[in-house]
Amino acid sequence: MPVERRQVAHGGHGRHDHGGGHGSTKTTKRPSSSSKSRTTVIPKDKEKESIATVKSVNEAAEESGETENVTTEEVPNGVKTEDEKAESEDNIDDTKNGEESESVNDEPDVQEKDDQDRWAEKSKDDEGFNIRSFNDNILEFTEIFDSDRYRNVDSNYPVEDLMGVVSQISNTIEEFKQQTQNSQQQLEGLRMKMKQVKENIQFSVSRKAFEIRTDDDLQSVEERELTEKLAKLNAEIAKANSDLSEALRLSAETESTAVRAQIAAERAKEEAKRIEEEVELRAQLEERRKREEAKKMEELRRQQEAEARRQEEEKRAKEAEWKKRENAGIEKSAVWETWPAHEMQLPGDGGLACIIRGKPNSFDQSSVTCKEVDQLEIHLTYGPQEELVGSIIQLVPISEQTKLQSSLYVAIPFTLSRASVHSREAFVKADINGEWKEIPSTEVTYDNHKDLKFVQVEIKEFFTMAVMTRLKRDYVTFSRRPSKMTSSCDHRITVTVARETFSKKEHILLQVQPVDSATVNDLQTRNVSCKHLLASSPIVQMQWESNEFHKPIVITLPCPPNPAKARKIAQMRKIKEEKMKNPQKNIPVPLDVREKEENQGKQKKAKPKKKTLQEQLAEINAPPEEEKPKPTKWYMGDYAHNDDDEHDQLCLLARTGTGKWFVVPEVEIAQVKLDLLQFCLDKPLEQFMVLRVRTNTDEDLLPVMSTAIFDLLQKRFVQVVIKQRSDNPFDTRLTIVPASRVQKIVKQMTDDGYEDGPEPSPVVGVSEGDLIEINFRGNIQNGSKSPNFIYNSNVVSFSEFLLSEVDQYLQRNFNVFRGVVEAYRVQFVTPDKRTIARKESIMDENSFCVRKEKRKTLLCEIPITIPKYHVEPSPVPVQAPVVIRNDSDAVNDNLMRQLAAEMGDEWRKVASTLNISKARIQAIIRNAQITDATDEDARFQMLMTWLKKMPKSIDKVTVLTNAFMKNGRPDLAEQVRIKDEEFKRKHIRSH
Template sequence: MPVERRQASHGGHGRHDHGGGHGSTKVTKRPSSSAKRRAIPTPNVEESETPDYSVNESKEESRETEENVPTEEVPNRLNKEEEKDEGEENVSEKEDSEEPEVVNGNSDVKENDKKWAERSKDEDGYNIRSFNDNILEFTEIFDSDRYRNVDENYPVEDLMNVVAQISNTIEEFKQQTQNSQQQLEGLRTKMKQVKENIQFSVSRKAFEIRTDDDLQSIEERELTEKLAKLNAEIAKANSDLSEALRLSAETESTAVRAQLAAERAKEEAKRIEEEIELRAKQDKKRKHEEAKKMEELRRQQEEEARKQEEEKRAKEAEWKRREAAGVEKASVWESWPAHEMQLPGGGGLACIIRGKPNSFDESSVTCKDIDQLDIELTYGPQEELVGTIIQLAPTSEQTKLQNSIYVAIPFTLSRASVHSREAFVKADKNGEWREIPSTEVTYENHKDLKFVQVEIKEFMTLAVMTRLKRDYVTFSKRSSKLTSTCDHRITVTVARETFYRKEHILLQVQPVDSATVHDVQTRNASCKHLLASSPIMQMQWEATEFHKPIVITLPCPPNPAKARKIAQMRKIKEEKMKNPQRNIPVPLDIREKEENQGKQSKPKPKKKTLQEQLAEINAPPEEEKPKPTKWYMGDYAHNDDDENDHLYLVARTGTGKWFVVPEVEIAQVKLDLLQFSLDKPLDQFMVLRVRTNTDDDLIPVMSSAIFELLQKRFVQVVVKQRSDNPFDTRLEIAPVNKVQKIVKQMNEDGFEDGPDPSQIVGVCEGDTIEIHFRGNIQNNSNVKTPKFIYNSNVMSSSSFFLSEVDQYLQRNFNVYRGVIEVYRAYVIVPDRKAIARKESVLDENSFCVRKEKKKNLLCEIPMNIPKYHVEPSPIPHQAPVVIRNDSDPVNDDLMRQLAAEMGEEWRKIAITLNISKARIQAIIRNAQITDSTDEDARYQMLITWLKKMPKSIDKVTVLTNAFMKNGRPDLAERVRMKDEAFKRKQIQSH
């Protein structure tokens, strides 16, 4: 019996039970403390043989139940035990035989623990401790800085391998947990079946025992006790099973959390990998863009260097051309025949071409004018278009120029601009307009025109423009002096060894006249203290520093108060010369004697210098005392009597800002001539003469105002309509000083109707003028928005036909009304030097399109066009009113008499008679339309009142009261007399 129990206890936890294999090995657990307690029985001395056996059987059965013993063996064992209990007679022997069972049971439990530990360590089964150690190792791996810091060298592949290992471990743990849960569910089912079998067997045994009257009570008690113990053991087994299920659920939840953590780790690894890939792509893209930008920058630098080199070569060629004066080439082309090319459509002379005889054919070249809107002609600072843009093209594609040809293009230039401006030619070379060498020439058969001639070797588009005169000079180590061809008073004096090598200098002078200063004073309130300004000097230097100062001399108008004083003194002097005082003749001997005495007493006066003469002129007379300075609210009074002023030298930076050059002493050499020294090169500079109370911060503002004013052209917009066709309209933009001439010319062309010229507006050379329409007028041509380019020296105009937008609008007017809107569209191009001075080479804005387009509204001009399709409404014919009621004295004769005698008070009488103002206005309008008299209007008023009156009302009383109220009692008396006569007549008839 003990041997069977030991075998059962040892065989309950076999590796191959419930299917065996690796799965059963993973769910193997150590025996719990409750199982150990169940293996140790409680001794009971009072029990009989049968209870002792039953206790051992229950212990054995409980162990078998815990170790998952098949339930089919339990009834067989019970039957065998019952048979042995009946045959045995000594209870003490059973108790003695029970003691080794207990010892064997304890040894079995210890053996199970030992075997479980051995299986966990030695066999290939699943080890929970190993799982926990792996989890700790994975946690420590992710705590390392290797996986925390994400950079370019992040171990992505190692991270993916670790995440794969974690996923495999969690999957294995999850599988073992599921197997354990399934086995526990099977154990619970088996234990339930054992419990039911035991209850059924005990109930049947108890029923059989009750048949014997002698043993019924004892067996019943034993069975009851045995059942109770079995129930207790089963309850404990159920509690252990519940605990195992709880542990299994916790294990499963832990596995789920671990799986979620692994999935999150996998997602995090995937995100990190994507982020690393994205950063790699971004770095690659950034490096590509930087390389592209550097390449673009390199190309731009090469282009700038190429342009600078071309400009340098052009400058050197210009200097050589000016030095050589073109004598040799002139002798070559002057003997060649001149071919005059006419513009198509009778546009006049286009150019004169000279080509080498026997190699140039006039018929192989065509010449036509180009609309400026079809090209992108670029304007430099202070450049103006002065001629027609012509295009020279071959008659066939095979035609090419064998030798160079000389093209002379006519241009127009005013007399005022000849002294400060010069003509040059720009050519379109591969879409870029560049200057080409040119010279001014004249022709005997065209003495009224000026020509500028260029040498070309291929067919191209040419445009004649003007700019400020340029002076090219080359300085060496020797001392030299540069005098401007624009104004001989402007000089640049260079001392010896100022430059260590040859220095090429380009000088341009922009005049600033008194009219410009006056305009600046009136347009800008900050420039009210400005007195005068020198010309703006524009110089190009190759050197960045001077070894010795350079002396600049330039003119500047004097203080107006001092100029007026000098002019007054000259006037007095001229008057004295015209009217000399008569001297009384003195005898010759006396006069000689006085002269000899004077020579002996007075030394001969020395000749005064220019500075002394200027000081005497500026000195006030002895009899006049200097006037005190007038102050008002902390400022000088606005008077022109103050002869004191200050001089400032201001310069312009590459970014366009003006600043005062410090520590510069400006000496006034003459009344209108200044001199100062420069220690460093300045690109643009000027001298301002201002009042003594001028704030230093306003000096750059004045300079900027003058410079911007010289860039603009002040014009007026003139819109005129043809007299015989008001829909034919012409719009011209003319300078302010040429508006009257333009209006007169338009009147001669038949454009006499239209509004007055617009207000004065400012535009620049080369601006695009756009014309928009608003209201009930529009452009009837295909081009809804007419455009043209403004040029001061070329006619800037546009013609269009107007029409109405909707003929059913503005029905209350006899014309269609609208507005012409004139816009100015221009392009802003930053200075190259300003762009080159940028510190950031990789600035993204520097690689964008440099040209910026803007558009501003210049003015609005109201326009009217007639309604050509609307016929005037016919004059309404009023039906005659006949009064047929003879029972009342108020009849047609009385109305006529009253209308003839009433005056201007009839409107007041009409209001008193309750006639509406609208009806009174209608009566007046109808009288004007039909050329009726005022008497007819008054009669219509009385008839209107009479038609409104009912028959039952006393019309005589109403009419007399109205006349009395408005100061006509005579008419009221006439109405009463008419009424009395009518009543007497009625009485006599009866």
């Protein structure tokens, strides 16, 4: 019986009975997230809003497990103690307890039915919250975000609608969270009530089981009934726990769904915010791009307008120049020639500044002053091959209200060398609104200033003006008719145009830059690549309006001949001149002899006619037919002709807009005369020249030669001259002059009192208008800031300053202060593209120009000294007298003095052989310089130094003779031996 009871008790709690209990019991289904797949009606009560966290689910599971364990363990213990009780006592109590338990078991069914009815009523009547409508809203929101309207982001993106949808989602989620919290609280209360009921039942069952143990039969029956009731109760409790666990699980799923929905809503908010920021950023970038594009277009428009104005000004200048040249031969009196001339002087006896002509009764000389402007205070711009030839003057009115009522004619003096007159012309540049521009000018002369040249301009307001020179310009207008243009610089340079070469009028500007033989010789010595260069034509620069020619244009250029051929022709001319100076005398011939010769001449063939000089030149220029070319010589890895080679070749080279030279192909250059060339141009060339080179010259070296010539003509070879005033060596003048005028400038500085100073520096290359900066190094400095000045070939460029020492306690071993003067060339260059790219982040967005960088190049270093007038010289050390008392050999003071007088420059080697230190030798030399001692005294001090440190026991004669023999003076060694023998003979006689 006990075993059977144990089986029944365990069977009530078996998995089969528990499953059957669940299958037979009617329960109301709870709503879940998958409500669409369920067939039951979803109620609208607060149970729908319950969401349990993962933690509450775990706690409920643990409590339900503990309850089941307690129930299953208590029943067997109760069955085991039933035999020990009396059946009579327990029957009555068991009957009562059975009734109570039945009433307790019936109550949950009634309560469950009431809850189902209440749930159904709430689901029908409550319209506040519905889980089905919540899920439908979630699906609707998902379909909204799946539409193309919110996927494609463009300029018309519905940002406002997106923000409204996100707000609705947030409100729905907040309402769902509130309902879930309320359901969670109610579930917690229900779980506590069920736990109390379970504990009461367990306590009652345990107590009744203890009371019915006295009666075995009744106990067994009651035990079975109680076991069945307990099994039913455990089944109901397990069912309730299962339903509660399912509700908690559904609540957890609902809460996780809500959390995911909230995360999705937050992500949607962030995405909407990001999209809005991206749209705003794109709008800002688009607006910025439009602004930058507008700025660029405005800058481009300004540049185009400036270029158009420049072209218009150049065109007007050309027209004015053409009109001036056309009217050059027509003499007509100008109105300004009858106006009075007012001479304006520079302040401080600076000389004549300008001559002003103004309309009478409208111009007052006292209302205008003229002053000289320092070039360092302005930024005068130099064009290619432009030079400053006069002072920079500024016309300043007395008062700001003074204005010109009529035009003024200002004539500014300038200086120009005789060598430059043929190839250069003067013009005036004026500072107009911060930019230096050329203004129309003409050259005039005045009778009272015949030694000066003037260039005159017409002004209508006051300017700062400077007279400059450039290469001569020729302005010519070609029409459809054939014409010929000749350069005013060299009449051998011509441009011949055939008929119908241009379709309309063509304005041509011609400039010629001469290339003399000195430049070619300088290149041959300086540049190894130019050793095959023989001669060069002038560099021709032309400006064309057309881009093509209908017919070729014939160009004629001068070019020096081959030096070997020129020497040969010069020798022939010299022989001819000598024959003309010393003609041969005609000896009279007798009549019979003459007749005999005439008869013989008739029989012979007629002699050829004597050739003229032109025919001889033509034969020389003609290529030899039978004569073989002279053999070439191998020199330094290249076949090079000797100086007597008359063979050469002519090459035409042109310069592109980027500054690179190239060989013009397929151009035949004909030598019209010995120094005149002619060729045809099929297309316009801006700059070109002809080079005469040797026949074995590599074609790749021709552009290198042209570049070297062009760069050399841009440079000015100068020397730095520093001189000090004789009566005040601290007063110093520094000037930079062309190398050809150094002697003249030195003589002028000597006349001004600047006689002392170092020699001129080596020849260095600078450009016109370069800024020269002077620095000091060593124990020499300038009292004020570093002197700077602008170099100009035709204007004296100098600077005067006072020198002083840096530290009077330095260089104490010298009687002067020593230092170095450094001359630097300062240039402001535009950085390369890589440097600009690195600095773009630092530059301002609104700045379109790139700042130029300052670059310094060392030209030369010149050592200079100043005396120590204001420093007391250190006292001369007084040497103690040295007395040598030696009776053993002939080495004494007299012998040392005699040897010092006969020794030469080898005394330093002798000193090294005699083991005298280098420091002692330097001290002897320094003391000799300080005390103005002679070299003989220095040699004597060296020998005495050796003699004083030698012990008496040493054979001094042997040591000294070996030192003289080792250093190439056997005569002195023999003299020491003779003195020693004489000393020994005297010593023997005395004894």
